[in-house]
Amino acid sequence: MQRASQVLRAALASRRDTSSDDPVVLYAMACRFDMRDLAVAAARRALRTEIMRSSVSELDTIGVSGGCLYRLLEYQRRCKSAIRSIFNGTDWIESDMLAQLQDCCSLQIYHPTRNPCWYDEYMSSIGEQGWPKVEVVQDDLLLLTVLESAEKVQRMNYSSCSSCFDRRGTFLxxxxxKCVASAIEALEKKVTLKWTVPPQAQ
Incomplete structure (x- = not known):
């Protein structure tokens, strides 16, 4: 029996990075067999997964407790909450990047700490997603749309910025x-998967 358990654990561990597996089901199985490292890895993969879209019958078969699913839901909630800080000011931006942002716009002579003309448009665009993915915040089409939209607003306001939309501003x-993507990853990694749950969630 012990040998069978070891084989099962090894089989589960080997699926840690298998993208084809449902991360919620993998998380449930890891919890069922008290494989916490695997549960943490699966929980990270399941961050933006709708938990209740996973096969309920499969979860029932595994015999996962309500407490385990509660921990995963709570982990998702705390990760989502953690990254909202990037929309509440610029304290999270490294000083070197912040200096580059504030040195980009040619209109800064009127506003010394002004961010690039595309800054608000970009942050608004990724903020609309609620919980933006690392890949999405760097998406080429998104960046192009942001530049075009922000430049259009500039023309409508009869403003004339000569640097935010040139090669330098685009590369910035x-x-x-990439800085935003790194911040999202770092903030999510700071959140830990808890193993204690309220009695009512057991």
Whole structure:
């Protein structure tokens, strides 16, 4: 029996990075067999997964407790909440990047700490997603749309910025999107998967 359990655990561990597996089901199985490292890895893969879209019958077959699913839901909620800080100011931006942002716009002579003309449009676009993915915040089409939209607003306001939409400003947006992606990853990694749950969730 012990040998069978070891084989099963090894089989589960080997599926840690298998993208074809349902991460919620993998998480449930890891919890069922008290494989916490695997459960944490699966929980990270399941961050933006609709938990209740997973096969309910399969979860029932595994015999996962309500407490396990509660922990996963709570983990998702706390990760989503953690990254909202990037929309509440610029404290999260490294000083070097912040200096580049504030040195980009040619209109900064009127506003010394002004961010690039595309900054608000970009942050608004990724903020609309609620919980933006790392890949999405760096998406080429998104960045192009942001530049076009922000430049259109500039023309409508009869403003004339000579730097935010040239090559330098465009490359800065690309670098900034990578900065945002790194910040999202770092903030999510700071959140830990808890193993204690309220009695009512057991």
């Amino acid at each position: 947006l690309i670098r900034f999107s």
